[in-house]
Amino acid sequence: MRGSTRVFVMTELTDALAPENAEGGGGGRGSSNVDLATDDTKRTHLRDAWRLLRRRPIFWVAAFLIAVFVSMTIVPQLFTAIAPGEGNPSGEFCFLADSRQGPSADHWFGTDVQGCDYYTQVTYGARISLRVALGATAITLTIGILLGSLAGYYSGFIDTLISRLIDGFLALPYLVAAIIVLSVLASNAGRNEWHVMAAIGALGWPAVVRLYRASVLQVKSLEYVQAAKALGASDARILARHVLPNALAPVLVEATTGMGVVISVEATLTFFGVGLPLDSASWGIMIAEATGRFENSPHLLLFPGAYLFFGTLGFIIMGELLREALDPRLR
């Protein structure tokens, strides 16, 4: 099963609603997430979407989860007074004697192998996961929007070329390719988060390109885009000022869900030893090292696992909610 099952869910769901688009084509109902509207109606749609979202309790749950993890990344100090790699708030080093203890009043999540406070470790693990997720998503979005614009706007040969490329990429088994790419990029010691970001980002772009291309195709034929063209605006300008804002919505939805997926994929790759290096504080590493010790110290596995789950969950739920809210067909 693809680690990034959601990538497939999104493409498949859109494919489901417009099977004629499943062949890599675009336009039509498959991209009906696009808000084909003037600026005014667009604002009302956004407001409507916000109103809809506001009322659902699950929205706030997801928002809360995301907020918690984002703050863990930016201001971990809010969550733990201890610095990572230390044993208690007074800044002392970890005591080996304390190693592998279960949860207690002093150490909410217990201690790790070296006696350090596990709660701190796990909390700081959020930073790197979210950073990688952000970076990879940014890369995917950039490539995706760029290629999608070219394919959708210029059609013809460029479009065919890019579409074939997408099909070729999609034929590759995702995880296998990711593992191979990362093995290629650097050995375990030499790898850093940039490698991981690049690898994951580079493999996720087909879905985004397809979505964006479909949006561009729809927006391209709108009147005011034609008007801008007639007035002599350059292609780049049209793409940036008129096409982008309108075609962006489904891609942003995809990006939100994508964040969750990347967190999950990164953890998977790290767990298998091809992701982040051993000395990084990633949840994947923590889980990998905890499996052998599960019998005596299950907390070493369960807490980073829980954080991983909830971190991913927040983004995935939010992505789904956004998709429902912004889908004009459901109006």
Added chain:
Amino acid sequence: MIPVFFIATFLIFIIIRVLPGDPIQAQFGERRIPDNLREAYIDQYNLDESLPMQYVLYMKDLLTGDFGTSIANQQSINDMFKERLPRSLRLASLVIFFETIIGIPVGVWAARHRDSFIDNGILVVTLAVLAMPVFLLAVLAQLYFGLKWGLFPISGIEDGWMSYLLPAVVVAVSSIAINIRVVRATLIETFREDYIRTARAKGANSRRVLGIHALRNSLIPIVTILGVRFGSMIGGLLVTESIFNIPGLGFTIVSAIPQRDNTIIIGFSIFLVMAYMLINFLVDLLYAWLDPRIRYD
């Protein structure tokens, strides 16, 4: 389809050939390799040719059905396929079994009782399942069901079909979640069509409307999606195969990477690509057969 095949295989080829590390040296560890042996290797794998040429030569062999020989154990790749592919297939077929008999009926039920309390619960649960990384689920399942409670074998394939059961369940969990959502969404979409209204206007009751009119139409997109997912499933099993030590296709590829056994990596990966494309092609045929609008055009 053909250009896509070549693009995909070329991509694989490039990526792997770029792998640093001397594949020949990797087999010999620290020992020095005698020159004539090295030459024999180079000859066998065409390593002295340029990259594009290597690709062409490789594809030539491929198209005659020869996937080459593993550098590490000198076993023919074709033989390795025969040995390992069935294991992945066994796993995959169990997964498909579970996801079909559970996923589809639940999806249909959810569509019928849309917006009910249970339906909302189903939506939340499926989403939560999708948020759980497969490796975590596999690890937890292995540790709890296998180790702690001793209910299932946790490793290897000695126990016949039983050894495939737990890993299949692990993979099936997220498969089922996707199936439920896809079936539900497709059916709901179909319910909104005009011909459903016509069927009701003729006096069809809701069971008939659902079971005949809606389902038959929904089948087309559902089969398409599920079919495509099946196409990429075998490659995706690598996580579970690795954790549960099932030497199938994915497991083999992953093990071959640190060993730099390029022939295995390329060969098995290309096989996955071919399987994906073949299944996609079959799905297209199936789609055309199911949809009269395509059939009689």
Added chain:
Amino acid sequence: MSAPLREDNPLLTVRDLTVRFDTEDGIVNAVSDLSYDLFAGETLAIMGESGSGKSVSAQALMGLVPMPPGRIEKGSISFVGQELVGLEENDWTNLRGEEIAMIFQDPLTSLNPVFPVGWQIGETFRLHRTIGRREAMRKAAELMDRVGIPNAGKRARQFPHQFSGGMRQRLMIAMALALEPKILIADEPTTALDVTVQAQIMDLLADLQRDTGMALILITHDLGVVASVADRVLVMYAGRAVETGRAGDFYARPGHPYAQGLMGSVPRLLSDTDRLLPIPGHPPSVVQLPTGCSFHPRCALADDHCRTSRPDLTVYGDGSRQVACFKAETPAALRNQP
């Protein structure tokens, strides 16, 4: 095209029908206090713009109003003595197709694309009678022949997309009339069709009506279509009936300013007006209807009374015409007539 009107036994009696929808933007009053009678063999045309409630009122006659979010607030629909409001779903499935049938606007989307047309027409039989597949197909082919589809035997096995628009509407008609229902409701049957085909379809409906003696409720916004087939006319605006009467009288002298506006906005061959007058303003929001008479914001004759109280249908003339307007038959109104 006039069938004899009878003061006795109406086939269908609608009284004070009120249908509301609960939406997120508020309560939509789709239909309010609608009342009319329908007699066997006659053709009643229900006219109005989109949003006037004409389609919803027809759906209510078939029990096809989606019940959440819709609800029938009050009123009664009496069909041959049987009360339809509140009917059990089981009884509805027996009724639909057998006694009351409906055809819809877009025949392409209204036909199931994956089943042969003969099967779909045959389904009407199989749902209400015990007959086998083969027999049903045979009857379907007969019906297809009756509605004018050439080569019916072979074409019964074909699929909807293999037929043209006009043919598809004939198929819908065949499907609806399979069991010779007492009432056929046609919801904008010709709107999606070419003009030439429209006439053919209307003729077909007229023929079939003559043969079977069924009543026809024709829902439309097209005045031209109505003129050729209707016996009586009912005009709806903002969910209410604002005028009813005999078709001929209606065309000669529409009473309600809205109806007059409709007439004035349609080009007529034999009149000497040289300007078309669209009705100013736009249809009222379904969630916030104007106070008093719903039409007053667009009516040249409106005064304060119109703005504050709602006019009921009042009988004029020999009793066959009713108009819901305070100003009907006033000199100003009479001047507006074509």
